[in-house]
Amino acid sequence: MSWVQPVRIPADVEQEDKILAGFTARQVLILGVTGALPYAGYLAFGERLPLPAVAAIALPVAITGILLAIGRHDGISLDRYLLAALRHRCAPRRLVTMPGDIPTPPAWISARPGPLPAPLRLPARGVGMDGLIDLGDDGMTAIAEVSTVSFALRTPEEQDALVAVFGRWLNSLSGPVQILVRAERVDLTATVAGLRDRIPELPHPALAHAAREHAAFLADLSARHDLLRRQVLLIVREPAAGGNGRASAAARALRRMDEASRVLSACGLVVKLLDARDVTALLASCFAPTAPPLPDAAGPDQVITAGGEW
Template sequence: MNDIVRIPADVEAPDKIIGGFTARQIIIFGGTGVLLYGGYLLLADHVPPLALAVFAVPIAVAGIVLAIGRHDGISLDRYVLAALRHRRAAKHMTRSAAPAPPTWIAARPGPSPSPLRLPARGVTEHGLIDLGPDGVAAVAEVSTVNFALRTAEEQDALVSAFARWLNALSGQVQVLVRAERIDLSAAIADLRNSAPALPHPALSHAAAEHAAFLTDLSARHDLLRRQVLLIVREPAAGPHGSTALRRLDEAARVLSAGGLVVRPLPATAVHALLTSCFDPTAPPLPDGDDVIGGSR
């Protein structure tokens, strides 16, 4: 008899330690209590109890809110720390050091731009992303299958193939699902150019109507396509670059049993991918444009 084991959707949820509270919440509660108790010991002989309560209540409320509050799925203490880091971080960054302003400018200068440090140092000729001291990363595009339309036996085979790949992992991987805009201008132009050459007038009319439909669809909607990427990372440079590519080959071999096609991205495709991540609204680069230089 098979037992059904329920796995929570949020597998990274922190464990509850005492009374349904996590370790982080208990630390916040404890720190707030220690702060209030220490203040009471220091001020009890010098400040009336009512004045102590006036100062203690806001501190206690702030500690409780920080411990149990959440904002956009993030605990409030993490959110506050992120806000403080953002407040202190540089807001203007440049690729190179900005020159000093001329001495004749009378206006009070603002903060100087900080250097922009990107995690990617370059892209090799084999399509590997050079992460500097963090190693290298190899990227592959993975096809998809419609799981819901498969039979129970086929679904079991798909799950088994994916489980075999997970059990065979020997390093860090990331499965990234991203959406990108589709440009139908080339397809529309091809339809319009080839419509007059079709062997039958009805086919030419259908091609022209389909081109008009695609034109109207592109004008009224933001057309998106889903892209699934598989990224493997090796912690160091040198021979580990070939290790990353070999791990992609192993993933392609194992996942092919589930009908998935794993296609490693060449250097030009990796360039275009990184560019679209920085500026999704920018038009695609022509072939051969070097966005991030570097080779190994």
């Protein structure tokens, strides 16, 4: 078993550096401005107003500055939280998918007075037939689903081998990569229906009884609990550059995904590139995690109909 010198890794690698008396540069700036404002007010009005009046004016300013500097809400500093709340308050509430500006409705339409909706700006332009997401000027993105392995049940030698292979893949990266671990809902309706449909084909009554009981168990489990499964996604993005930027970015993204599949296969991991249908369903579930899964949706090159055959 190889021995490695332990290295302490901070819990929050993005934590701001503290430069003075345990305060960060942002906090020092806020406290400095907070102290400068009452002092400037005292220099300007100290001789004209009594001291209690000056203190009554300066006290709310000092308390507000201290709260903004050291206060936190849900792990976010209070000044950034209030700034985000202000941006949210000023942002339009109604967004529509439209490429340009929203035109003013004509006068003959009895529209309710109020602000016009704003265009919804999404980073994704569309999903291609190969499953790649078009990000416009930001390039192309490929998404793959990766299986998992049990690291804790491996021997120390096997663990060292897994870490070495994973480190070799990390060292070979030439562009942005994201590893996303998400939980998604599991729908057992098709599994239960398929199990019940095959019960008459079973050769023995005991097997049919066991299958019937198992189908009832799965149906009851799905009805009483919110079933979730863990999904690991590997996301590769390639920027678009040059006249043929998107095509070359798509080729590079697919090549990098193929390299990841070959390297990670040494760890026992299976990297499956998602096609257009799977990527569309994935994006839809990310926008509405609590919504039921989409039915069979039309592909990017198919005509959307209301159902039935033409």
